Amino acid sequence: MLKFDHVCKRYPEAGDVLTDVTFHLKPGEFAFLTGHSGAGKSTLLKLIALMERCNRGNVLLDGQNLNKAKNRHIPYIRRKLGLIFQDFKLLNDRTVFDNVALPLVIAGHGHQEISRRVRASLDKVGLLGKEKKYPLTLSGGEQQRVGIARAVVNKPPLILADEPTGNLDPELSAEIMKLFEDFQQVGVTILIATHDIPLVKKMGHRVLKLDHGRLVAS
Amino acid sequence: MRKEYYRKAKVPVRKKGFVSNLGDKLHAYLDIHAHAFFSSLGRLVRAPFSSIMTIAVMSIAIALSAGFYLFVANIQQLTDSFEDSNHMSVFLKEQVSDQAGAKLAETLRSYGNIKDTKLISRSQALTEFREYSGFGAAIDALDKNPLPAVIQVMPSSESMTQQQLEQLRHTLSQLPEVDQVQLDLEWVKRLQSMLALAERGVTLLSTIFGIGVLFITGNTIRLELHNRREEVIIAKLVGATDRFISRPFLYTGFWLGLLSGITAWLIVTMMMMVLQTPVDELSKLYDGLFNVLYLGFIEVMALFGISTLLGVSGAWLVLVYQLRQLNPE
Ligand SMILES: Nc1ncnc2c1ncn2[C@@H]1O[C@H](COP(=O)(O)OP(=O)(O)OP(=O)(O)O)[C@@H](O)[C@H]1O
Ligand SMILES: [Mg+2]
Numbered sequence: 001m002l003k004f005d006h007v008c009k010r011y012p013e014a015g016d017v018l019t020d021v022t023f024h025l026k027p028g029e030f031a032f033l034t035g036h037s038g039a040g041k042s043t044l045l046k047l048i049a050l051m052e053r054c055n056r057g058n059v060l061l062d063g064q065n066l067n068k069a070k071n072r073h074i075p076y077i078r079r080k081l082g083l084i085f086q087d088f089k090l091l092n093d094r095t096v097f098d099n100v101a102l103p104l105v106i107a108g109h110g111h112q113e114i115s116r117r118v119r120a121s122l123d124k125v126g127l128l129g130k131e132k133k134y135p136l137t138l139s140g141g142e143q144q145r146v147g148i149a150r151a152v153v154n155k156p157p158l159i160l161a162d163e164p165t166g167n168l169d170p171e172l173s174a175e176i177m178k179l180f181e182d183f184q185q186v187g188v189t190i191l192i193a194t195h196d197i198p199l200v201k202k203m204g205h206r207v208l209k210l211d212h213g214r215l216v217a218s
Numbered sequence: 219m220r221k222e223y224y225r226k227a228k229v230p231v232r233k234k235g236f237v238s239n240l241g242d243k244l245h246a247y248l249d250i251h252a253h254a255f256f257s258s259l260g261r262l263v264r265a266p267f268s269s270i271m272t273i274a275v276m277s278i279a280i281a282l283s284a285g286f287y288l289f290v291a292n293i294q295q296l297t298d299s300f301e302d303s304n305h306m307s308v309f310l311k312e313q314v315s316d317q318a319g320a321k322l323a324e325t326l327r328s329y330g331n332i333k334d335t336k337l338i339s340r341s342q343a344l345t346e347f348r349e350y351s352g353f354g355a356a357i358d359a360l361d362k363n364p365l366p367a368v369i370q371v372m373p374s375s376e377s378m379t380q381q382q383l384e385q386l387r388h389t390l391s392q393l394p395e396v397d398q399v400q401l402d403l404e405w406v407k408r409l410q411s412m413l414a415l416a417e418r419g420v421t422l423l424s425t426i427f428g429i430g431v432l433f434i435t436g437n438t439i440r441l442e443l444h445n446r447r448e449e450v451i452i453a454k455l456v457g458a459t460d461r462f463i464s465r466p467f468l469y470t471g472f473w474l475g476l477l478s479g480i481t482a483w484l485i486v487t488m489m490m491m492v493l494q495t496p497v498d499e500l501s502k503l504y505d506g507l508f509n510v511l512y513l514g515f516i517e518v519m520a521l522f523g524i525s526t527l528l529g530v531s532g533a534w535l536v537l538v539y540q541l542r543q544l545n546p547e
Contacts, residue, residue, distance in 0.1 A: 049455070051455075051545070051546050051547065072459075075454070075457045075458060075459045075462075076457065078454075078455065078456065078457040079456075079457035083455055083456070089451075089452050089455065090452075091448070091449055091452060102452075102453065102456055103456040103457060105250065106453065106456060106457055106458045106459075106462055107457070108243055108246045108247060108250070109242075109243075109246055110242035110243065110245055110246045110249075111245075111246070111249065113242065150456065154456075154457075
């Protein structure tokens with residue numbers, strides 16, 4: 001599903017952020033990405049979402065070499081990903097429904113299809129009935145679940161989450177993680193960057209550990 | 219075996235599904251357009267102050283061009299009504315009799331470079347003067363007709379050069395019966411060449427104001443894009459193409475252009491209406507020679523079309539450049 005092959009990433013200002021990173025995620029696999037602050041976790045995820053490009057090596061998504069993707073192909077590659085952020089990145093002037101519907105509208109689905117899938121997605125994260133609310137009237141945990149609903153509404157084969165529980169208390173964090181496990185159950189590949197070592201240990205999935213840009217455990 | 223059959227039977231069903239799916243997609247596409255179309259208008263309405271300011275500036279620029287164009291067109295029709303601007307008036311000496319005058323007119327008509335002549339005798343001249351000048355009473359106060367007889371001479375060709383005309387005038391002025399010869403509408407000629415210049419001016423001015431309008435829309439869209447930065451970046455993250463993101467902004471450009479065009483048209487029409495009364499008064503004095511020309515249907519449509527096009531183009535230019543820069547970091 002996802003393959004890193006001797007990947008290096010350097011920022012002119014910060015020097016080498018990722019050095020010779022190689023790993024492989026199989027379809028349906030669940031992995032955590034850990035490491036100290038500044039280890040390069042977010043950078044690694046950005047390479048997959050083509051928010052950055054690597055300087056050396058190859059990133060392969062579903063067999064497609066992302067280094068070779070042209071800029072105009074980026075939107076279509078991103079539609080295969082479900083991206084989840086620590087700060088949710090919701091549109092605060094739109095309702096929950098509109099936020100979750102956005103990827104479907106972009107992909108050009110019809111009204112009924114959108115309505116059906118948004119509802120199904122909100123049902124999955126336990127927010128059915130809050131379609132008409134605005135994000136800022138929801139709790140942090142609920143906002144993150146809106147973000148997750150938006151990420152999965154398009155049924156992407158790979159979900160990338162960058163510290164999705166960073167702002168949540170342990171109980172909510174565990175709930176959110178449980179959600180990700182549910183998605184894994186239906187065959188979605190999952191990669192989550194997190195600081196929450198106790199939670200990672202408790203859940204017992206594969207762990208990719210970065211240390212100063214090098215993969216020290218996988 | 220049964221499964222195979224089932225699959226085969228399903229083919230037409232899938233085909234139908236494909237077609238209706240395509241219909242659904244088309245529908246969705248139109249939906250997106252309709253949504254962008256109305257939501258961009260909604261946005262303008264919800265920020266009335268800045269919208270009105272922008273549209274006011276744009277429409278004044280457009281109205282200036284259109285107004286100047288219309289002004290030139292009006293003067294143009296005025297000079298068009300004085301065709302044959304190379305007519306000459308040959309004034310006869312006072313002592314020349316009507317018969318002698320008629321004979322001279324006849325003779326002149328046989329000249330190769332004269333197409334036609336028309337004698338206006340002294341009494342005819344007096345009648346005309348009384349009728350048109352408004353100084354009838356003053357004329358009646360004189361005990362003697364002060365007006366000379368005139369032979370109007372129409373040269374044979376419209377396209378005689380200034381030199382040839384001058385020569386003809388000289389020849390005529392040498393005749394013993396002739397007092398003086400006047401090239402009738404020399405001023406029309408001058409006005410016409412000035413109008414040709416003014417037409418160039420209209421083109422130049424419209425181009426400059428057009429570029430201005432382009433920049434005003436561009437700048438408005440740039441600000442709008444800046445205000446909606448977050449939204450644009452999130453849309454990009456969930457897979458929106460630049461085309462999808464551009465759409466509502468292009469429609470904003472469309473509305474700005476169209477609304478400015480309509481406002482400009484109203485401004486110009488109002489200006490012409492203000493001028494209507496004095497022009498009518500003036501026209502009455504000159505035998506209803508001119509009418510106020512308004513923008514015609516085609517011209518109004520062209521005005522709307524061009525302003526809309528400028529709005530959309532201004533937006534497009536900014537989007538092409540700015541969307542590339544606006545990336546999630
Ligand atoms: N756009 C950028 N330009 C320059 N340097 C950058 C950029 N983004 C990240 N870096 C640097 O790269 C290094 C890794 O950053 P990254 O965000 O990947 O770390 P992280 O593991 O996600 O850290 P955290 O746990 O704090 O989120 C940091 O030293 C950071 O300063
Ligand atoms: Mg990070």
